[in-house]
Amino acid sequence: MHEWALAESVIRKTAEHAAREKLAPVSEVGVALGELQAIDREIFSFALKELVKSSFKGLSSCRFRIIKEPAAFKCKACSEEFTLKVLKKTDEEAENIHFIPEMAHTFLKCPRCKSPDFDITAGRGVSIRHIRGGK
């Protein structure tokens, strides 16, 4: 349920950006959910809708388009590029990464050289990809 906190951040950022860029009404927001953080899409979408209804009525005509973003990594020690699918983790480790994605450096290792020193090049967590609206 900590999806609610991140959904609130998306809505606040959208409202801030729309006000600054004078976008009204906001018609669509593209939200990327990174594979690494494993945000529950249903809970996240529900939270967005409920938060708009309760506190951000100015965004009531906005469609939130959820985009799944696969996670990708590049090892800084050996330059190996790899995906989440090749990494093993327990349910508990996955849950800790869900709360703080940087825990990937604690629990995951480069499949080639076993170093924890890698870049998360894509699919870390929640980000806004586009905000569209009238001007």
Add this chain to the structure above:
Amino acid sequence: MTSRSCGPRGIDALRPKRGAGPSRAALPALDPRPSVIRTRLSRIKRIIAVTGWKGGIGKSVTASTLALLLSKKGFGTGLLDLDFAGASDHVVLGADGVFPKERLGLEPPVVSGVKFMSVSFFSKNKAVPLRGANVSDAVIEMLAVTQWGELDFLVIDMPPGINDTALDVIRLLPRTEVLAVTTPSVLAHSVLDRSIELYNNLNIPLLGVIENMSGRAGVRSARASGRLRYDAGLEKALGKPAKMLKTKFAADLGRIAGSLLRRPAGPARN
């Protein structure tokens, strides 16, 4: 209706349009998390960052004991351990078997009256080998999802030095007051002087300077607002909050904090 958008439009944004010349440069994705941090901290009256630019000078014990003392006095108190590489407040508090509750974010568990949040909950006592940008991301994540509720004081245990965490706290928590810790060592004094100069330049309020391990060999800091005697019994009290509060260390800290917190923090003085 005209339409404007921000941010890249996926792979389409990178594909040149026929007859349209070069494609538009893609804008970076927006990080939504900083937008909600002010809301998360809006019901906290004072934020105190316990800092010190040298390692091993007692920041964690000072921050944790300060939080315990404030809670014992009846203040709503939170403690946030942002020293990811050397997180140890959970050891000082003896915070075993607790974990944040998921409720519209993460609610910190209450340990001896203190709402406590630390990376140690998620790292399971393993090393947290993070580079600077990762530290920054983790700090922002914790600040964005932690639901502190109403507090009189949030005490932040800072990592040593001026680094990504310190710069993020300065950027994202503009109300923060600094409580600097030093020791009688000339090395600690040297970095303390530099830190105070920086806080002064950045207009960050300095609550005071506490000299820890006072009375041991070394040179007394002329800047110290108060001194904590070296307490040989402190080590045995670690992990036992009730015992921590009975140490000479806690008695000294309580006296100094009582005096410092009664007045608003002033500008850092060189």
